[in-house]
Amino acid sequence: MTKPIRTTSDYQKLDAAHHIHAFLDQKVLNDKGALVIERGDRLHLWDTQxxxxxxxxxGLWCTNLGYGRKDLADVAHRQLQELPYYNLFFQTTHPRVNELSELLFSLLPNRYSHAIYTNSGSEANEVLIRTVRRYWQILDKPEKSIMIGRWNGYHGSTLGSTALGGMGFMHEMGGMLPGFAHIGEPYWYARGGELDEQAFGLKAAAELETKILELGAEKVAAFVAEPFQGAGGMIFPPASYWSEIQRICRKYDVLLCADEVIGGFGRTGEWFAHEHFGFEPDTLSIAKGLTSGYIPMGGLVLSKTIAEVLVEKGGVFASGLTYSGHPVAAAVAIANILALRNEGIVTQVKNDTGPYLQKILREAFNNHPLIGDVQGVGMVAALQFAEEKSSRKRFEAENDIAWHCRTVGFEEGLIIRSTLGRMIMAPALIANHSELDELVEKTLRAVNRTGQELNLI
Structure with a gap:
């Protein structure tokens, strides 16, 4: 049967007829028509035109190895022929998931021992909520059930992960539940006032202690946060922040849980972002870079302390997913991690390409009239739009300005993202100097065009 030849318009009509896209006005998109991406290679994508x-x-912080890796596709194909599916129910397991765990825990500090695999980061954080609460139940402290997150933090789009996250507009769509609380984000540029960054970092961390005391330490199960805030704007906390957060959690017997869905697998130049910031979480939520996005997979990593309680004292763990530890996903994850390790990609991000990206970004934007701050490390960065640098005054219409810049970026052949008044980027870890030059050059053109078109400069 001959495959029908379809135009961009054909796909746009099908899309409008059958899909509701994430985080946008579907009616507006339908009138415009979705961009139809049909292939990719390394850091580049091509649309149907x-x-x-x-x-x-x-992609969405996930294609760490870029597009077009034949080795990952070949591994998936072989596993599909050998064992396309089996589950971890019925007292069974399979080779690939065990080999994945062996490899994963070889990368992690010795304090971690067990993983519960999921299909996404949202599911990993959903599993986190139940696992943490079950842990305290086993220890005869069932009242320790409140999960504290951060305003503007993001942990997923399932009901529990939405409540854990701090996106107010998501809560308004029925996404808030009892048993969740939030503290402010460590966003010095917006919230620092007259404090220097380190003093603000301590003040932002102190909000956690205040909240724990307000709720009652005997009721607080865990504090959950991203090492740096991803969807909230690639916000990097001051250096003083995480050590103080860890001290507070230990003081009040509150679990410290790191959402490594974006930061994991080399993004900062360390295998996991918490290593860059120098703290020791009790759990790690992982996904995205685990398979470089080639196939869905996530997981919750547990410390030995938590795992021992669950295994030795917990009895039946009443939680499970049909596709947990899927053999094809596990096979791809193994190939992905081996490539990141054996090809020296994470080391390259730490010692070469990461510092290069941060250097050329600052050369291009430190003195730019529209940019008040440049944040980032490794292969993740953010540009802060500002009306007045000296006072850190932000544009009143910063959301519209950043969205305009994002739109202009697409016109320039560049995909970066806007969040509030920040332009954020996270290129594939395999990016070379030439590709990073292209990223910064096109970003500069998009920022300059935005300033000219909106009469800002």
């Missing part, structure tokens, strides 16, 4: 884009976001 042949236009090339540099993907400065690794």
């Amino acid at each position: 042949g236009k090339r884009y540099l993907d400065g976001m690794s």
Whole structure:
């Protein structure tokens, strides 16, 4: 049977007829027509009209190895032929998931021992909520059930993960539940006032102690946060922040849980972002870079302390997913991690390409009239729009300005993202100097065009 030849318009009509996209006004998109991406190679994508884009976001922070890795596709194909599916129910397991765990825990500090695999980061955080609460139940402290997150933090789109996250507009859509609380984000540029960054970092961390005391330490199960805030704007906390957060959690017997869905697997130049910031979480939520996005997979990593309680004292663990530890996903994850390790990609991000990206970004934007701050490390960065640098005054219409810049970026053949008044980027970890030059050059053109078109400069 001959495959029908379809135009961009054909796909746009099908999309409008059958899909509801994430985080946008579907009616507006339907009137415009979705961009139809049909192929990718390394950091570049092509749409159905042949236009090339540099993907400065690794898809959604996930294609760490870039597009077009035949080795990952071949591994998936072989596993599909050998064992396309089996589950971890019925007292069974399979080789690939065990080999994945062996490899994963070889990368992690010795304090971690067990994993519960999921299909996504949202599910990993959903499992986190139940696992943490079960842990305290086993220890005869069932009242320790409140989970504290951060305003503007993001932990997923399932009901529990939405409540854990701090996106108010998501809560308004029925996404808030009892048993969750939030503290402010460590966003010095917006919230620091007259304090220097380190003093603000301590003040922001102190909000956790205040909240724990307000709720009652005997009722607080865990504090959950991203090492740096991803969807909230690639916000990097001051250096003083995480050590103080850890001290507070230990003082009040509150679990410290790191959402490594974006930061994990080399993004900062360390295998996991908490290592860059120098703290020791009790759990790690992982996904995205685990398979470089080639197939869905996530997981919750547990410390030995938590795992021992669950295994030795917990009895039946009444939680499970049909596709937990899926053999094809596990096979791809193994190949992905081996590539990141054996090809020296994480080391390259730490010692070469990461510092290079941060250097050329600052050379391009430190003195730019529209940019008040540049944040980032490794292959993740953010540009803060500002009306007045000296006072850190932000534009009143910063959301519209950043969205305009994002739109102009697409016109320039660049995919970066806007969040509030920040332009954020996270290119594939395999990016070379030439590709990073292209990323910064096109970003500069998009920022300059935005300033000219909106009469800001």
